[in-house]
Amino acid sequence: xxxxxxxxxxxxxxxxxxxxxxxxxxxFAGMLHLAPRYTDALCRQxxxxxxxxxxxxxxxFGGGTPTLLPADALARVLGELRRTFGLADGAEVTLEANxxxxxxxxxAAAREAGFNRVSIGVQSFDGxxxxxxxxxHTREQAVAAFSAARRAGFQNISLDLMFGxxxxxxxxxxxxxxxxxxxxxxxxxxxxxxxxxxTPLFERVRxxxxxxxxxxxxxxxxQAVRQTLTRAGYEHYEISNYALxxxxxxxxxxYWRNGSYLGFGAGAAQYVAGERLTxxxxxxxxxxxxxxxxxxxxxxxxxxxxxxxxxxxxxLALRTSGGLxxxxxxLDFGEDVEAVFSRPIRRFSQAGLIxxxxxxxxxTAAGQLLANEVLAEFLA
Amino acid sequence: xxxxxDHIRNFxxxxxxxxxxxxxxxxxxxxxxxxxxxEHRDQMLDTMDLERERGITIKMTAVRLAYEASDGQTYxxxxxxxxxxxxxxxxxxxxxxxxxxxxxxxDAAQGVEAQTLANVSLAMSANLEIIPVIxxxxxPAAEPDRVKDEIENVLAIDASDAILASAREGVGVQDxxxxxxxxxxxxxxxxxxxxxxxxxxxxxxxxxxxxxxVRIVDGSLKRGDRIRMMASGKEFEVSAVGVFLPEMxxxxxxxxxxxxxxxxxxxxxxxxxxxxxxxxxxxxxxxxLPGYKLAKPMVSCGMYPMVSEDYxxxxxxxxxxxxxxxALSWQPETSAALGFGFRCxxxxxxxxxxxxxxxxxxxxxxxxATAPGVVYRVYKTDGEMIEVDNPAKLPATTLIEKxxxxxxxxxxxxxxxxxxxxxxxxxDRRGTFAHMEYSGVTRVIVHYxxxxxxxxxxxxxxxKSRTRGxxxxxxxxxxxxxxxVVKLDIQLNGSPVDALSFITHRDRxxxxxxxxxxxxxxxxxxxxxxxxxxAAIGHKIIAAETVRALRKNVIAKCYGGDIxxxxxxxxxxxxxxxxxxxxxxxxxxxxxxxxxxxxGE
Numbered sequence: 009x010x011x012x013x014x015x016x017x018x019x020x021x022x023x024x025x026x027x028x029x030x031x032x033x034x035x036f037a038g039m040l041h042l043a044p045r046y047t048d049a050l051c052r053q054x055x056x057x058x059x060x061x062x063x064x065x066x067x068x069f070g071g072g073t074p075t076l077l078p079a080d081a082l083a084r085v086l087g088e089l090r091r092t093f094g095l096a097d098g099a100e101v102t103l104e105a106n107x108x109x110x111x112x113x114x115x116a117a118a119r120e121a122g123f124n125r126v127s128i129g130v131q132s133f134d135g136x137x138x139x140x141x142x143x144x145h146t147r148e149q150a151v152a153a154f155s156a157a158r159r160a161g162f163q164n165i166s167l168d169l170m171f172g173x174x175x176x177x178x179x180x181x182x183x184x185x186x187x188x189x190x191x192x193x194x195x196x197x198x199x200x201x202x203x204x205x206x207t208p209l210f211e212r213v214r215x216x217x218x219x220x221x222x223x224x225x226x227x228x229x230x231q232a233v234r235q236t237l238t239r240a241g242y243e244h245y246e247i248s249n250y251a252l253x254x255x256x257x258x259x260x261x262x263y264w265r266n267g268s269y270l271g272f273g274a275g276a277a278q279y280v281a282g283e284r285l286t287x288x289x290x291x292x293x294x295x296x297x298x299x300x301x302x303x304x305x306x307x308x309x310x311x312x313x314x315x316x317x318x319x320x321x322x323x324l325a326l327r328t329s330g331g332l333x334x335x336x337x338x339l340d341f342g343e344d345v346e347a348v349f350s351r352p353i354r355r356f357s358q359a360g361l362i363x364x365x366x367x368x369x370x371x372t373a374a375g376q377l378l379a380n381e382v383l384a385e386f387l388a
Numbered sequence: 389x390x391x392x393x394d395h396i397r398n399f400x401x402x403x404x405x406x407x408x409x410x411x412x413x414x415x416x417x418x419x420x421x422x423x424x425x426x427e428h429r430d431q432m433l434d435t436m437d438l439e440r441e442r443g444i445t446i447k448m449t450a451v452r453l454a455y456e457a458s459d460g461q462t463y464x465x466x467x468x469x470x471x472x473x474x475x476x477x478x479x480x481x482x483x484x485x486x487x488x489x490x491x492x493x494x495d496a497a498q499g500v501e502a503q504t505l506a507n508v509s510l511a512m513s514a515n516l517e518i519i520p521v522i523x524x525x526x527x528p529a530a531e532p533d534r535v536k537d538e539i540e541n542v543l544a545i546d547a548s549d550a551i552l553a554s555a556r557e558g559v560g561v562q563d564x565x566x567x568x569x570x571x572x573x574x575x576x577x578x579x580x581x582x583x584x585x586x587x588x589x590x591x592x593x594x595x596x597x598x599x600x601x602v603r604i605v606d607g608s609l610k611r612g613d614r615i616r617m618m619a620s621g622k623e624f625e626v627s628a629v630g631v632f633l634p635e636m637x638x639x640x641x642x643x644x645x646x647x648x649x650x651x652x653x654x655x656x657x658x659x660x661x662x663x664x665x666x667x668x669x670x671x672x673x674x675x676x677l678p679g680y681k682l683a684k685p686m687v688s689c690g691m692y693p694m695v696s697e698d699y700x701x702x703x704x705x706x707x708x709x710x711x712x713x714x715a716l717s718w719q720p721e722t723s724a725a726l727g728f729g730f731r732c733x734x735x736x737x738x739x740x741x742x743x744x745x746x747x748x749x750x751x752x753x754x755x756x757a758t759a760p761g762v763v764y765r766v767y768k769t770d771g772e773m774i775e776v777d778n779p780a781k782l783p784a785t786t787l788i789e790k791x792x793x794x795x796x797x798x799x800x801x802x803x804x805x806x807x808x809x810x811x812x813x814x815x816d817r818r819g820t821f822a823h824m825e826y827s828g829v830t831r832v833i834v835h836y837x838x839x840x841x842x843x844x845x846x847x848x849x850x851x852k853s854r855t856r857g858x859x860x861x862x863x864x865x866x867x868x869x870x871x872x873v874v875k876l877d878i879q880l881n882g883s884p885v886d887a888l889s890f891i892t893h894r895d896r897x898x899x900x901x902x903x904x905x906x907x908x909x910x911x912x913x914x915x916x917x918x919x920x921x922x923a924a925i926g927h928k929i930i931a932a933e934t935v936r937a938l939r940k941n942v943i944a945k946c947y948g949g950d951i952x953x954x955x956x957x958x959x960x961x962x963x964x965x966x967x968x969x970x971x972x973x974x975x976x977x978x979x980x981x982x983x984x985x986x987x988g989e
Contacts, residue, residue, distance in 0.1 A: 018949050223914070269949055271949065279949065378942065380941040381916055387958055
């Protein structure tokens with residue numbers, strides 16, 4: 009298996025105004041004082057990776073809340089990426105933004121610096137649900153952030169939505185979907201809320217203070233999202249992602265292709281030359297490491313090969329509407345992939361969870377809802 | 389060195405659980421200096437950790453003590469410990485037979501309880517001199533006068549001379565020893581008669597083999613003697629005899645009236661069965677001591693390793709346990725649902741619990757135990773009678789003439805305000821009222837005949853909850869009675885799950901079937917298809933539930949390219965499935981078996 013050189017880069021900004029009750033991601037509230045040193049550290053980490061990429065096709069600033077950084081800091085890090093690796097013509101450069109920190113001024117400056125896609129973490133257009141999720145923004149701020157992004161010149165805007173929220177009904181969800189469609193974003197991500205152990209939400213559910221929708225309602229919601237968004241002209245191109253024609257998120261597509269990507273920042277994941285690693289997650293420790301000797305430490309790394317790598321590649325590909333290309337994969341891996349996967353393919357096509365058409369395996373609508381059941385069986 | 393027989397006193401201590409038997413034994417050991425302060429651990433006689441934790445005595449021990457009495461003479465006292473629980477009543481009766489007297493401990497606040505009654509009746513039938521001790525008199529709730537009345541009225545023992553003691557505080561312990569010396573008769577056997585020694589316990593030692601605990605009734609025994617077990621007929625050469633001080637200490641010989649141990653290259657506990665009589669191979673006794681019987685399992689269950697690779701380890705563990713526990717029986721069996729395992733027979737529920745716990749604790753094995761059942765006697769139309777300990781072995785109904793189930797005589801002692809609850813419970817459990825009498829002013833002794841199977845099903849828990857813990861309970865086996873029982877099968881999508889089937893009384897079948905299906909519905913995880921859960925008697929479905937198909941199981945997002953995390957989540961899920969038992973197309977988590985099998989009614 010030969011590994012392509014990375015043409016994507018992910019930059020992690022771990023700061024948040026407040027930690028949301030459901031979030032178990034590598035993000036921290038009350039640490040913004042570290043931002044200047046952290047920005048310096050990011051730039052140093054980027055420049056020291058010179059030569060790792062022949063030029064970037066996609067860049068993604070995620071968080072945390074990247075828009076909490078001053079615009080010039082965002083511009084500096086992006087500039088460092090451009091200087092170190094070069095940005096391809098038409099590169100997709102995404103900035104994740106939360107409504108409360110996405111002012112017109114900041115967005116305009118970001119657009120000016122070279123960001124051309126913005127992904128706004130709206131989650132819901134229902135004030136009550138936003139509050140119960142522990143989000144710090146309001147419905148009005150979400151709408152304002154969207155129009156600010158448009159005015160700042162972003163022609164590729166994505167909205168993040170969540171469903172399956174505690175107390176949410178199908179009609180609540182339809183309200184949020186209608187509001188989102190009304191704004192006319194090019195791209196929508198709709199995530200089913202996962203209640204992660206260790207989060208305040210998990211504790212509240214356990215204590216019986218809030219009740220998440222049962223699986224049946226969550227499944228109905230998933231289908232409602234799919235139906236409503238596809239009717240509105242969005243293509244359902246990955247389990248949780250919808251886009252207008254030709255507006256798919258190319259950065260995420262690189263992940264699903266199991267392609268290589270660089271990762272920068274505390275807790276960022278990277279996949280280069282067959283090695284997956286996750287950088288030190290604690291922003292203070294991460295910054296300290298760069299400051300002391302210019303090198304971040306990996307908190308975790310692994311190298312997958314053979315069947316394990318094939319399984320992972322299948323797991324990712326099956327999430328997309330393009331599915332698993334058996335011929336292509338057989339070439340890449342130098343073995344008959346259809347034979348390797350014959351058992352799960354037979355089992356799940358009989359169960360109606362996957363379809364096989366012209367050498368491509370894709371999840372059916374029912375299969376998407378049971379994706380874990382299916383994907384797990386493709387793993388080594 | 390042989391003791392002068394009239395200076396020997398052999399005694400045991402009998403009591404209801406928690407009335408202070410072990411504490412009194414500890415104080416006696418201290419007073420007679422059998423145990424120095426340094427090596428003293430609380431409850432010295434209970435050697436297994438489990439016993440210490442549960443506060444119950446499982447294996448007996450016999451300790452030889454030297455006591456200088458107030459008459460200035462030194463006596464040899466043999467304290468023979470007895471298990472307190474009903475499951476071991478045969479062992480109790482054997483150890484009582486090794487004694488001439490019993491110290492009866494009654495809690496000054498609790499009074500006479502069901503096990504007190506049971507133990508006293510065993511002691512009386514062994515013709516023991518009984519020394520009543522009212523213990524815990526330092527407790528605020530102590531009512532020694534009331535308890536004296538109870539001892540006299542309920543147990544028909546003269547309590548005018550009862551010792552008032554607090555073993556915890558050391559009060560009255562000296563009195564107990566004096567009473568033992570003066571009230572209990574010395575052993576009466578003849579040192580010159582042919583050897584007769586009662587085996588009342590044994591343990592397995594990896595170097596010595598079986599160590600038999602004996603009471604020499606007649607004659608004497610020394611190293612080099614060739615001995616014969618009168619029930620089994622097996623012969624051995626004695627390699628050592630000795631006494632417990634409390635550690636094993638070799639002696640030149642043991643003679644009539646003495647208590648000690650015999651080592652004779654015996655390989656398995658079955659070579660020295662409790663209750664058997666040892667005599668000499670040449671010029672032996674003609675008549676064994678009375679009362680020998682083989683301990684018979686009354687309760688059985690299937691035991692399966694949680695992971696099938698542990699099967700050989702489980703076998704080895706059972707073999708080792710059996711070395712020390714002749715009452716445990718087992719044979720291999722196979723379950724379609726649980727794989728390879730063993731059908732194990734026990735004296736009772738506590739015995740079963742103890743074995744399960746020892747397997748897990750001492751051998752580190754994860755065990756799935758199927759629902760305990762009793763051993764039924766099935767009379768077939770061809771005239772043959774078979775004992776059925778496993779639902780899978782029940783013959784087809786057309787081949788069955790009749791089935792008998794084991795019965796028990798149960799005794800419950802309860803404050804009269806809770807009497808109604810006890811009678812309802814016994815009635816509900818298919819009991820037959822025998823009689824009832826007052827113990828003291830406000831407590832009632834209720835006697836019922838009940839099917840043993842009904843006691844297996846959380847009877848004790850129910851009793852406790854209906855009497856707020858004030859009832860005490862004991863039972864003894866009481867033969868067999870014809871009964872209308874059926875086999876109830878549980879099916880998942882039409883496939884029977886043999887590990888979940890059980891034999892039950894016809895009147896219980898519907899409620900238990902319904903309960904079982906409801907419980908399984910709660911426990912079974914939703915799967916990619918619908919699961920039908922059915923309870924059936926033969927072809928007739930008597931209860932059914934449905935687990936609807938799983939509709940959603942999908943990870944929404946992979947944050948920032950953290951693909952490893954997503955993959956690990958799925959790997960964990962896949963790993964979890966491997967641990968499930970596949971029954972037909974249905975995946976059943978092992979926890980499902982565990983919680984269903986623990987199901988009470």
